[in-house]
Amino acid sequence: MTGMDEKRHWAEQYPWLGTAPLPTEPYVSEKYFALERERVFRRCWLNVGRIEDIPEAGDYFVREIDICGASVLVIRGTDGIVRGFHNVCSHRHYRLVPDGRGCRRTLRCPFHNWTYDSEGTLVHVPDEHKFHDFDKRNHGLTPVHTDTWEGFIFVHLGDNPAANLREYLGGVADRLDGCPFHEMKLFQSYRVEEQANWKVMLDAQNELYHLPGQHRWTLGSAFAKNSSTGSRFREFTPYGHHNSWSGEYGLSQKLTPLKIVLFLNNDDTPEFPIDHQSGDMEHFNLFPNMVLTLYRVGRSSSCITYNLWPVAVDRTIWEIRFYFREASSVRERLQQEYFKCLIRETLQEDSAAHEEVHAGVASRAKQHILLSDDEAPIRHFRKVLEHHIALR
16 A cells, blocks of 8 residues: 555645535535536436347337436337437327337327337328328427447437537546447346435445445445555546546455355356456446446456436436346356345445435535545536536
């Protein structure tokens, strides 16, 4: 451990982040939440899924973006192109497709049977001749800007995005271009609705400071610590709107018979390293509401994604997805199951903490939060958020 590990070096490295306490009002203010709707979620690229979710022509899923009152239909056309549309019929604006996913070569509105193809073109209107000055070629589904990066599907609800997706992702895309996400398959996904502001939840995923306390029975001893037993970062790097931070596993973890069997004898499991990864765990925050984390599990690497979808100023849906490569041995499959259960237990602890923090903030007993140097990613996120809120 170097002397720098004991110093407040992130403030020295990134002085523009500041060191002052941060106001709590943005966590509870309805006015601020309305500004987030218009100036953040309607103006930023939002991750809504992966291309493996819709592998075949006609495959689709519906993404509800509650903060914007938007329902987005993402579908793969017969030409293989992934497109997004507002999930609204052109006739009387009936919701075209219910929640969920499926496969349809044509999309028929349940209200009056108006029918669209998988490219969004209106192809059938009952009693079409009774409509005045009507050309169905001009009344297809309303498109939503849609693009992909490394298999992740993003949409933008604005009319004219200020940047294309690749430009928006910037340094994060530079770091992760070519990362073998396509070799990691969806292992498990689940969603939790919490009584907490989305920023409270994101803050908790942006630091390791809480591990020895909140996660003392799960991950508390997993990561390297400083001399006062606090978990510490290996690296922290801002990338414009986004940032990343990484950690290393500690050398003093308690070994159990299960851990010895699963992780100390790995000769039957080929390596699957990710060259793009810094440390044993690297955490990428993609503004505004996506987290992408790379973990080392045994001799392999895995990916976890979080998406935080605000429903109200005090309600958020948290979506979690685990991705692993196809297990090459029974041992690796058990490693994956062990890791999944460990992280799930840890995130349940986080979920309880989010609601406790939000309740404390909502009491308005305090007007500011205090941040240590190792909570610098929270400062960066708030700087980026304030920048977007200030834009007219």
